[in-house]
Amino acid sequence: MTEATVLGRREGGVLVLTLNRPARLNSFNEAMHTELAAALDAAAADRSVRAVLLTGAGRAFCAGQDLSERQMGEGAGPPDLGDTLERLYNPLVRRLRALDRPVVCAVNGVAAGAGANVALACDIVLAARSASFIQAFCKIGLVPDSGGTFFLPRLVGDVRARGLALLGESLPAEKAAEWGLIWKAVDDERLEEEAMTLATHLASQPTRALGMIKRALDASAGNGLDAQLDLERDLQREAGRTEDYREGVRAFMEKRPARFGGS
Structure with a gap:
């Protein structure tokens, strides 16, 4: 074999x-x-x-x-x-x-x-x-x-x-x-x-947000400032709708470690 x-x-x-x-x-x-x-x-x-x-x-x-x-x-x-x-x-x-x-x-x-x-x-x-x-x-x-x-x-x-x-x-x-x-x-x-x-x-971190960070950093090599600002806006809108963002805010307010599920 x-x-x-x-x-x-x-x-x-x-x-x-x-x-x-x-x-x-x-x-x-x-x-x-x-x-x-x-x-x-x-x-x-x-x-x-x-x-x-x-x-x-x-x-x-x-x-x-x-x-x-x-x-x-x-x-x-x-x-x-x-x-x-x-x-x-x-x-x-x-x-x-x-x-x-x-x-x-x-x-x-x-x-x-x-x-x-x-x-x-x-x-x-x-x-x-x-x-x-x-x-x-x-x-x-x-x-x-x-x-x-x-x-x-x-x-x-x-x-x-x-x-x-x-x-x-x-x-x-x-x-x-x-x-x-x-x-x-x-x-x-x-x-x-x-x-x-x-x-x-x-x-153990907010998986979808990390993926968006990768997208933003990769795009920055070819984008001008205006295009990158627009991309950050769009990705932040998407990130703000994730369960991990909600968990991150709850954990911050409750002064405890966040338990991110990757969604």
Whole structure:
């Protein structure tokens, strides 16, 4: 029996997804894309899932594309890498950004190429101190993909984005946190615990409001001020009609912790 390339388990309201090709540093092949897409689609359809935690098995988070799938035989034409992006990587990034629940990424080791940018597509990224981020594309004659040219300049600024993309140097997790590329670097032995604690906390919060926050922040990259103010108005109107908002106000007035149900 072929072992699953993505492992899933539930911890209360948290769906934990683990990339599971450790012998290949969790590099992507088509099977992993298929299984991860199915898991994220199932999460989107299941309102009992209130947060997702994405991590990797073994000593890496994800080394990007499995280049063994890209070996070109003698006389073969060049591969259509744009087709690979259109069918696999771009839909994955869109799924992560569109999921109306928070996605935490725990980077347990190297995150290289598309693996780095899939991590950056998540909402909150924690990394082990021994982990690193590498925009490895230039080393094999390619362009950063999977949202890399979108996320990098917005997270770390143009100067640092160009250095990372053009040099392909390894960026240690602690410096990634200092630069604002990720949320936090934590001790290796505490990564799993801290990531689960964070995901569990998010799963206990007003889920629909968190999804609206994601929508607003994503839209701000392309909106002018007037359009963003209009979007905030519309989302706030929607949020104000949720049961979680009513519970939040009741809890505030009664001076007790809120018990959000995610609706």
